[in-house]
Each structure stands twice: as structure tokens, then as C-alpha cells.
Amino acid sequence: MGSLNVDTIQHMDKLPERGETIHINSLTSAPGGKGANQAVAAARQGAQVSFIGAVGDDANGRFMKQALADNQIDVSRIVTKSVPTGSASILLEADGSNTILVYGGANMRVTVEDVQAAEDEIAEADAIITQFETPIPAAIRAFEIAKKHHVMTILNPAPAKKIDAGLLRLSDFVTPNETEAQVLIDQDVAFNQDSLMNAAQALEKLGVKNTLITLGKSGSFYKVADKSGMIPSFKVKAVDTTAAGDTFIGVFAANIKNDLSNLVPTLIWASRSSSLTVQKAGALPSIPTFAEVEADEK
Template sequence: MNKVTVLGSLNVDTILQIPRLPQPGETLAMTDQRSAGGGKGANQAISAARSGAATSFIGKIGDDENGRMMLSFLKDAGINTEQVTVSSKGTGQAFIMLQESGENSIIIYGGANQEIKDADIENAREMIQSSDFIVTQFETPFDQATHAFKIAKEAGVVTVLNPAPAHKNVDPELLQNVDLITPNETEAEILTEIKVVDQITAHEAATRLQELGAKNVIITLGGKGAYFKTATEEKLVKAFKVHAIDTTAAGDTFLGALVSRLNKDFSNLEESIIYASKASSIAVQKVGAIPSIPTEAQVKAALEAEK
């Protein structure tokens, strides 16, 4: 069983279902509205936990009902929440415009997520050092991600960076402490200025990310699959074809499932990507982030059905 620590965001999602994105100045009626737990950190942690990883979380919530709800979601998934603390700012929120096509556009209020300090990372030092993997994203502060990854690397913990939402100028010190970076094609383009449209351009972007310091790369390509590149191997792993209803948390589900399976030496990377891709394909067939994330039993059953 992998021990996974997630340093990340906790958001309550408000999902606004619309036929399409409105034009500037246009008023458009929603077809439905609902709330659900989310945040990239929470999604990734719950995905890892539901796939059998012993999962811990470092993050912040507000002293409000949304914060208590997010804490209960983590605890219900069996996640260690000792390092989830309360901030004076409100719990993070995300407003998701979900189109009939299944595509989404997301607006985020960081709130308590942006209040993570170096002291919080130091308080979690033992948790980090005892992990097999630590995962973080860009919905919490960069400096604290760098601090956490330094602690992890000193202890031989594998560091995994999901660079989302993507930023052009990422601290080189952070990238040099990354064992695995997992952008989607849009994020890879922002990071490298290489437009990723196929396996050739994915190779170029992955090579650039390795030049910037990341040791291993997975670029998720939506319906085309996931391209990976290590020091010795590269390949495009095809996606499972499904009808997507809501792509929210597809990438987060993929990453959490991946680190639940991955060996620390990456010796089973392709096999882990296949498992993660199946988990993601299940998640996109339901509305919402946390509610859509499958369990290990569901993923294994779906993989068995493919044989």
C-alpha cells in the first residue's frame, strides 16, 4: 500500500449547468445548479484513498460550514486530516460552468487555500518524510510547495507536481525537485511554449520540461490518452473511449489513482497509467468532482470487463 501525502486545495464547487458559454453581454439561462465537494487537492487525495493508498492531507479550511463539509469528505474517505487547519479566511470555492458538451470552465476563489505558510509545512514535516509520494498543485502557494518538496527529497520521498492552474514562470527550484510532472496539453503549452497536438509535440514539450528540471513527465491528452517520458522510455497510452458528461476532476482522478499504484522507481509506470486512465474514464461519466471519483473495486471491475 502506497503512503501518499497531498498538499493542496479544498474547495466547495458550485456547478452551473449551461447549454454553452455565454457571449460577452449575453444573458443565458442555466439548466441546473448544484454544489459538491472539490478542489484539486481534495479530489486527488480522495482518488488516491479510494484506490487504496494510505492518504494524508496538508491544507486549510475556513471556520465555516463549507470547511466543515470538506473536512467530513476527507474523513469519510479515510484520509488523515491532522494537518488540515483552520484559517481566518473562508473556505475556497470554485464556480464551474458545465456545458452540455461535457466541457467546463472554472473560476476559483482561493480563500483559506492561499493561507498555507512555512509553519504549516514544518508542522507536517514528519508526515511528509514518512510518505512514499507527496503530491501538490498550483491552487496553494508556490513557496510552500517548494519547501515541502525539499523536505521530501531529503527523505527519499517521490515528488509529484500537477502544474494546474498553469503559470508561465515557475520557480526553477521547485521544478528541480520534481520527480514527476503531470500537465495536460494546455498546461504543457503554457509551461513550455510548445503547442501540444500529437505525440511528436508531446515529446518536444516533455523534453523541455525535463530540461527545466522535472525528471519524469506525463502529459494527459484528453481523449487521445496520456503520453509519458522518462530517462529511458516514452510512449502514448491510449485513452478509454466513453461518453463524457462532466470532465471536472478527470485529471485529478487520474493523478490520485496513479500514485496509489505507482512504484517509487517508476518500474510499473505504464501499468499505473492504464489503471489511472480507467479511473478517469469512469469519473467523467458522472456530474461533480468528489461524487464521481471511483473506488478501487469499480476500477478493477471495469478493467476486467475490458478483457
């Protein structure tokens, strides 16, 4: 469950200073949104994926539904709202760094009733993922239904914001980046194992069961049950870091076993997948297939 955005990518050498006017080098558009990216990442791993979300009655909405359908994702639970489809403006610098401005649009109109109508789909799932780009009450209801049916719940707490701990307690996995972790626990998080462990323990006090913290080019940190450690990144030349974290989460969800017996190999596979994503421009178009990750491994 999550967001569907049409991304407009503005390619530039560097971000403008306040009050500065600059020329952009090129302008491109692509399907995106955290929800769509994570769903496609899972689908391209071979998972069977259904999507709960909303679009507007407009060309962008039809474009987003078709983009998911083209990836063999079930779009029957995507509803139409009387506001425009979500969109994002991505300011992409020459070194691959990005700054993103998001318009929620129809994404922010997903209701508890929309989620309730999809109970059968949730009940049949192995896992459900959601983020903060749709309303929190809808996310809570989705995870309540999931727990009722013993479905794994994965919360990507992005974009960063402080929330009631109720949703955290319903989450089997919480997957922030370092900035999002800082906001959730209201304390600094450094890129070292002691600081990351402290962050995971602070999240545990809020009710979080298992934590995965993504750290960009520094890799990722996990604390799952009584196990913890660092997963290194794969060193590549980044073209566009958009959707790297979404790829990691979608790939993780598609491959992790219910008993978590393949935890570390899955995290390494997710990290490799993300390294392929950042080598291409765009969000959804850059996400690799299982075969592409497998070929890179060889």
C-alpha cells in the first residue's frame, strides 16, 4: 500500500542557492512514488504483487496504473479520487544526489474504507509494505488487518516524521534511513555500529520488533531479534540515487522467508539490487529484475 507519483526529473549541475535562477540541463518524466517503486522492485524479483492506493481521474492516473500493470501488478484495488494524481519534482545534481518535492494529491485521500475493502488481498499476502506517503490511519488499519491474518508487516517511515507509536508496534520490520531514524527517536544517529545499535534499541522501546536502517553508500545496519550487523554497499558510480532505498525494501520483502532464516543473504541481495538502481536515471525505470541482479552477482 502506498503512493503513486508521476516524477518530473530536472537535471542540473548543482542546486540553486536561495534567490538564484539557474538553467537545467534536461527535463524527463517517469512513473514513481515510494509505493510504486517498492511494488515494482518486489514484482521484478518474481513476487506476486497487489497494490492498494489512489490516483486522480486524469492522464497521470491512467499512466501510473498502466505502469504497474505492465509489471504484472494487480491494480484492481487502486481507487480513483476527485483530486489530481500525486506527483514529484526531483532536482537531480550531476553527482547523482537528489532533492525531491512531493505533491500528495490522490495519495493523501486513501481511506480506512479503501483499505478495509482490500482485506481479502491483505489476508492472502505473505507481507505488506507501506510508507508515510498515504494517510497514517489507513496504514494502521492495513497493518491491523495484516496482523489479524498473520501477515508480515514492513513499515518504511518515509518521508521522515514523528508519529504515534501505535503503527510502530504493529510493524514486524521498520526500515528508516538514518535521517528518518533520527526523527523517530529524536536523537542523532551516526554512521557507526554503536550509534546504530543505540538507535535500534531506542526504536525497540517504542515497540519496534526488528530494524533495518539504510545508509546510502555506507550500506545498511540490521537488528533482527538477537542478531545485528552491518551490510556493506557495492561501490559503483551513481547516476541517480532516486529509488535506491525503495529497491532495497521491495527486494527484501520479495525474498525474505517467514522464519527469517535467509536474513543476511537477502540483505546482501537487496544491497546489490540497490547498487544497480543508482546506476540508471529515473525511479521506477531504474529498478533491476531478478535476472539482472543475478547476472551482476556472477
